[in-house]
Amino acid sequence: MIKKGLTLAVAVLLMVSSSFAQKGKTVTFTGTVKFPDTEKKYPIYLGKYVGEGFKRAFVAIDSTTLDAKNSFSFKVPADKPDFYQVRVYYFDRIDFWANKDNIHVNVRGIDTAKMKIKNPPYIYMENTSAENDVINDVNLVSYLNYQSMIAVGQEQYKAGLSKDTLWINHAKGGFDRINVDRDIRTKYLINKYKDQPSVLYALNGLSWKRDGELLMSTLDNLIKKYPWLTQAKAKKKEILDNMAQTAKIANGQKAPDFSFPDVNGKKWGPKDFKGKYLIIDFWASWCGPCRQEIPHLKEVYKKYKDKGLEILAVSVDAKEDAWKKAMSEERMTWPQINAKESKPVMASYLFSGIPYLVVVDKEGNIIEKNVRGESLDKALEKIFGK
Template sequence: MIKKCLTLAVSALLMLSSSFAQKGKTVTFTGTVKFPDTENKYPIYLGKYEGEGFKKAFKAIDSAKLDANNNFSFKVPADKPDFYQVRVYYFDRIDFWADKDNIHVNVRGIDTAKMKIKNPPYIYMENTSADNDLINDVNLINYLNYQNMIAVGQEQYKAGLSKDSLWIDYMKGGFARMDKDFDARIKYTINKYKNQPAVLYALNALSWKRDGELLMSTLDNLTKKFPWLTQAQEKKKEILENMAQTAKIANGQKAPDFSFPDVNGKNLGPKDFKGKYLIIDFWASWCGPCRAEIPHIKEVYKKYKDKGLDILSVSVDAKPADWKKAMAEEKMAWPQINAVESKQVMSSYLFSGIPYLVVVDKEGKIIEKNVRGESLDNAMKKIFGM
């Protein structure tokens, strides 16, 4: 009996010792910058996103400077595994799971191109185990999808110039084909890594309306396998809240109102267009797919403006100067406003990616959401019968 008690006591001490050993645990994140900021205008930050849902915001917790060989380093807290992000000069952003990997990255650094275009590069994390392998895979899928979006937009534009009806009709389905490919790759990755905590990173690409079963089964598996993984519990709570908000913006419901200034400082919002059919176009100067969609929106406007259609373009540019420059370049002939603080309106309409177009009826009720290209044409045909 005494021997058994001693054994239990020793086991308890070993467990306690192991618990204390985890306190103060860190991993190392290192990087090499190809083109350093020689003028020291931009920082290198370590941080994480805090808050819930659309209110999440990046918060820096440490900063670093380059050594003589253009290297930087962070010690990252890993007592409780979590997602962190390193930002290099605001140009390069690297998400990672801090648990047991000492990660290294090679980044470009300062954008040396004469014409700077927001097209984030793919950054591969070295020295990774399964959780950060997953993030590498998801980032590659996202990167290739973004390049495809640009390519499809350019091809749609060229098809229109050619007046080739077969090519034009084929390219109308370009984004749908691309979305189908993206969806298949993400779901394959989720199933491959479903037993890894960082699979939460891949779940961000899913929609609960379309992929609710896969989302919930993956989250339930995570919470059962890792009871300490509060991030999975929070994700499930966020989905349930989104379900409630989705009911509020279902087709036939009133479009959430908002108001932002135009170039002259006059505030405009959906309520100012009552009595007209309205397309609300959320976009930004830096968004390639948004700008690729503008020629098509111009065609829609030309075709239906005399039949009672108006458009309200809502830029989510954080810098009004960027918005004004792009607006002048695009020469859109309908009202334009700038939502410098866009989190609330994005939360109300439940979107995080742009372009995002919403069609509203004369009474301010939602007809369709998230339409563009062919789906926007179909929405217009339902309304105007043309």
């Protein structure tokens, strides 16, 4: 993955270097790396996200190396204020708003721990005005939420070992409690920084289904205050488009069709299962929870197959070999297809995380979405009975 990303980024650098070289207003982003990449395997990039919806992707516009003091520096275009991101060795990623702040960060760099775990650090941006204070504050809320998630997971494990039902039941609500706390803090920051164009960064922490009124009022305020802020207009359009797509995939509506090949090249999609009840299972070889669900799907398939149930497994693996290896290991007996270019189908069903299971009726209409385990069992019991 790193090698592929590096090749893409280098290609993009070649394409955009001429436009980047044009003179104009700039700000400076500097950083100091505590543990440098002495083998020079990994790059330090400046870039930004471009495109909308499922086409949105990170594009590098400049790269650099460390000087003798383990420091680096970028001149960042600021003629038109926008969000940028600095990536240090793929490990540390810092988002910022380029307009007037000359920012400095101190980052760890190469992970020197003997046991490496996925626990992104909190990186504080120095020399910031309110425009980047909002990003600092939002990132702190996200960081603390992540640490709380780890603590809740540990508590749930220990509670289970104790067999103390009161403790177990209390621990079960841990994730809900910390998520409520995160939402309260995020909304506080949005109200605090509502007149800053960079408050758009905080809006990413809200759900339009749950927080639509706050989202829309904040965006309308930004659009009125900053007529040039195309990012706010694009965000509003994205929300409105999602609202329209949500209506299209509401329970009772037709499941969006798609078609992807199996290992033999034969293409399958929801339309191929008309007259059968269907579970569409979006998964990937690298997704632990997806593979943990497969034994349960085998039980479901055995129980309901003769009653008219089929399953279509849609892998979102980008690497075909990984998909084939996982299929061989899991030994699933229902149709398996690989959606290498998965973003369009994920956008049509409006999900970003997997596993994501959809139950479809004999006419191709959606019965339930985002079900697994016990919730899948309940959905199927409504159809077939216990």
